[in-house]
Amino acid sequence: MRTIGPADGRTLRVAAQVALNAPSIFNTQPWRWVVQEHSMQLWADRARQLLVADPDGRLLTVSCGAALHHARVALAVAGHAADVRTLPDPAEPDLLAEVRLGDAADPATEDRAAYAAISQRRTDRRAFTGQPVPVEVIQRLIALAERQGAHLAVLRGGEIDDLAILTARAAELQFADPAYRHELAAWTADAPKAPANGSGVPSETAVSPSPRRVPVREFAPSGVGTLDPGDEGDAGTLYTVLFTDEDTPPAWLHAGQALSALLLGATAAGLAASPISDVTEHTLTRERLRHVLAGIGAPQLALRVGYAPDGTPPASPRRRLGEVVNLSS
Numbered sequence: 001m002r003t004i005g006p007a008d009g010r011t012l013r014v015a016a017q018v019a020l021n022a023p024s025i026f027n028t029q030p031w032r033w034v035v036q037e038h039s040m041q042l043w044a045d046r047a048r049q050l051l052v053a054d055p056d057g058r059l060l061t062v063s064c065g066a067a068l069h070h071a072r073v074a075l076a077v078a079g080h081a082a083d084v085r086t087l088p089d090p091a092e093p094d095l096l097a098e099v100r101l102g103d104a105a106d107p108a109t110e111d112r113a114a115y116a117a118i119s120q121r122r123t124d125r126r127a128f129t130g131q132p133v134p135v136e137v138i139q140r141l142i143a144l145a146e147r148q149g150a151h152l153a154v155l156r157g158g159e160i161d162d163l164a165i166l167t168a169r170a171a172e173l174q175f176a177d178p179a180y181r182h183e184l185a186a187w188t189a190d191a192p193k194a195p196a197n198g199s200g201v202p203s204e205t206a207v208s209p210s211p212r213r214v215p216v217r218e219f220a221p222s223g224v225g226t227l228d229p230g231d232e233g234d235a236g237t238l239y240t241v242l243f244t245d246e247d248t249p250p251a252w253l254h255a256g257q258a259l260s261a262l263l264l265g266a267t268a269a270g271l272a273a274s275p276i277s278d279v280t281e282h283t284l285t286r287e288r289l290r291h292v293l294a295g296i297g298a299p300q301l302a303l304r305v306g307y308a309p310d311g312t313p314p315a316s317p318r319r320r321l322g323e324v325v326n327l328s329s
């Protein structure tokens with residue numbers, strides 16, 4: 001039996017700090033941690049939900065899953081096995097998971113690599129080069145998703161064209177909705193409040209609009225102050241869809257952990273990536289995407305992975321630890 005000491009609370013707070021680096025929809029960081037002496041609870045922060053783009057809180061839950069995976073990696077590297085109970089409990093739907101410190105354990109090589117990738121990872125929306133993603137890396141990414149209870153479908157030929165058409169259609173439908181435009185503005189550089197408050201998508205991380213093999217979301221439609229998408233044509237880019245068997249909150253949490261594992265795995269392999277979730281935010285395009293997958297599961301989001309041109313996009317802001325952690329005895 002390991003002895004549990006006051007250091008545990010500190011270890012858990014460090015894990016919550018590391019988890020702030022996790023990707024999240026619109027960089028909303030829609031979670032809270034309640035840190036106890038030997039465990040911590042992950043809660044959804046509904047005040048940060050995108051009520052227009054994500055009315056069911058599906059992508060909020062996926063984002064919380066990504067934070068949970070980041071925290072698990074941090075605990076593993078700190079030498080702790082973590083016993084994770086994923087919820088939600090129907091009586092307490094916003095309590096998503098409980099992480100309890102287990103016995104001391106040496107970190108796996110994979111956890112060390114994922115941990116090293118956390119501070120390097122950025123959502124990179126630029127066009128990727130023609131260099132294809134090696135087959136063994138694709139196989140590793142598929143295995144990483146499976147290990148987290150989700151699946152990764154690799155799109156080929158005409159399926160990529162389908163994704164391009166559906167993503168463009170989703171963007172058209174969303175931009176035609178004033179409520180969506182208002183929500184986007186509230187979380188992007190157009191709203192001085194969002195990035196200055198440690199959340200939201202700064203224009204320097206968005207790319208200016210340009211023809212793309214599969215469109216990426218326009219976070220700064222005016223194009224002002226944005227990143228140059230570059231001259232590459234995305235010819236070697238791998239297009240994938242992360243999907244789950246069920247379409248329930250626990251499945252969304254698994255998808256988020258898989259997304260984190262995939263993004264960190266891709267970063268560790270020298271690859272860049274960016275999620276494409278708008279195609280799953282409109283019921284119509286999500287349903288069509290399900291057909292592209294031949295109905296084998298519920299698409300949670302698409303993910304593009306590839307070799308980026310030189311340079312790295314700037315880091316997006318994050319909230320302070322005190323804003324996401326509550327201590328409880």
Ligand SMILES: Cc1cc2nc3c(=O)[nH]c(=O)nc-3n(C[C@H](O)[C@H](O)[C@H](O)COP(=O)(O)O)c2cc1C
Pocket residue numbers: 021022023024025026027059060062063066121122123124125200201216217259274275276277278301315316
């Ligand atoms: C569930 C989810 C959905 C996302 N959807 C998109 C998207 O549609 N387009 C995009 O460019 N980035 C998307 N992102 C990436 C976020 O915008 C990004 O993680 C956030 O702005 C923080 O930036 P960072 O990943 O560089 O730290 C998504 C991330 C998550 C977790």
